[in-house]
Amino acid sequence: MSSISQVSVAPESKSASREVASKGQVRKYMPMYLSIAPYYIIFLVFGLFPILFSLYLAFQKWDGIGAMTFTGWNNFYFALTDPVFGQAIINTFEIWIISTIPMLAVALVLAFALNMRTRSKFMYQVCYFLPNITATVAITLIFSALFAEQFGLINLALTGLHLPGVNWLTDAWPMKWALALMVIWRWTGYNSLVYMAGLQSIPTDFYEAARIDGANTWNVFRYITIPLLRPVILFTVISSTLGGLSLFTEPQVLFGSSGGTGHEGLTMSLYQYGQAFTSFHYGYGAAIGWVISIILVICTFINWNVVQRTER
């Protein structure tokens, strides 16, 4: 990287190494500061300020029209004792567990399988990535037709195999499985591409040495591939955690702000949205948002430690 101070040096800037006060220097650096300024300005106004304001809002009671009334810790106290919010938290974690674990496992297996090919690898990558770029709303609508109780394809296939049909959109656990299956469908391809990149960075010498020592494919997978993939696995676990715990669009489109029958499809983000924008409890919505953020930070922290510390 070249330093511009070597090209044009104003006499007064030689001694003013720390001070930007001299006019020549400020003029010299102005284009650079101007070039990077837009992000900081926008972040200050639309990123930082809302965060601070939401902290303030979380301690108020406000319906958006009248005045705000200060309620102290009431919103947070209510959030921690709210049974619907509690169910939303449990739902979110249940959906997250049943979606993330199969998704990452399948993604890893697919990546491993695809990495062994050279022919038509690109075509597979494109097709596996296709679910990820399609709008979530569109996919949710398609899946709502697939999951329909009477005439949805999935139930038709099940009854065709003489298995009982499932009330995907009205029974408690099937609702969660419907959401989980949509998440799995959408993200497996993306995660397998990420894993493939990681696999390609493992030197082939390791594999050859292991083969020479007589290892079969499973042992190679378990003792070489997975340990060396740990940083990439950490990346996917953390991304999946942050994404999975923020699940919003699929439940909102399928079930509306209530989360469906018995709130079984209600996720944390959906509950926040419903409280703030459907019930107009803006202060409570802000408080819920903060509780969710704290939960996310704790989960990320736990993820980091668990993945970093597993030794084989």
Next chain:
Amino acid sequence: MTQQYATLTQRIITHALLIIGLIISIFPFYWMMVMASNTTSNVYHIPPQLILGGQLWVNISHVLQNIPFLQNFLNTVFVAAVVTMLVLFFCSIAGFTFAKFEFPGKNILFVILLGTIILPTGGALVASYVIQANLGWIGGFLPLIVPSAVTAFGIFWMRQMSLSSIHSELVDAAKIDGCGHLRLYWHVAVPALRPALGFLGLLTFIGTWNDYLWPLIVLTDPKIQTLQVALAQLFGVYNTDISMVMAGTLLSTVPLIIIFFLGVRQFIGNISAGALKF
């Protein structure tokens, strides 16, 4: 890699797994096309119709009658295009500046930039809405465009790509010739950053096109809604005419898939490369 060591059984299993994955990935798109091109009664037919029908134009006409689809489509194109252009310009010039120039506080500022990526912003949703309502922006496109005009990820990406794609000698030579900062950017940085711009542009366009939560909150008037929000409304009210809903879904998905296929080579390569940098 290990191809010469794979037994026949392993290769069959591998092949089967990959093909099953392929079918699962593609099938919903195919099913969408089937539903969009049949009548609703056919869609609910037992045994199910699994082939494309001839009702596509009829269903599309129903869509056009029920929501201002063309308007929504144009809205989405407009917002996605404007945001993409803004992001490409601001992120590339900022990334270029961080990569190829020295100025006081540069490192601290960049570290702050990276820090903002990990800030939890979930709680700020309500606040953002209130702030922008007070600015009088709700009811227009500004809430969708201005906050998204520059992204930290975009600047980070452009900085990394500038470091590897732009030759410092070119920058110095142009500077000696008297180029100001903006001309340096336009004549030296932009040509070298073309692939990086392509990737960021594609990512931004797709992300903006598909954005749902924030547009849902700020776009209350059906005439200014984007496709995703309009589609969701279609489902709530007209959920009996599933083939019409699917026709609308098809129309809003196809343009993006076309754009995706235009730029997919850069996409896949760069997703793979970018992941390793974490």
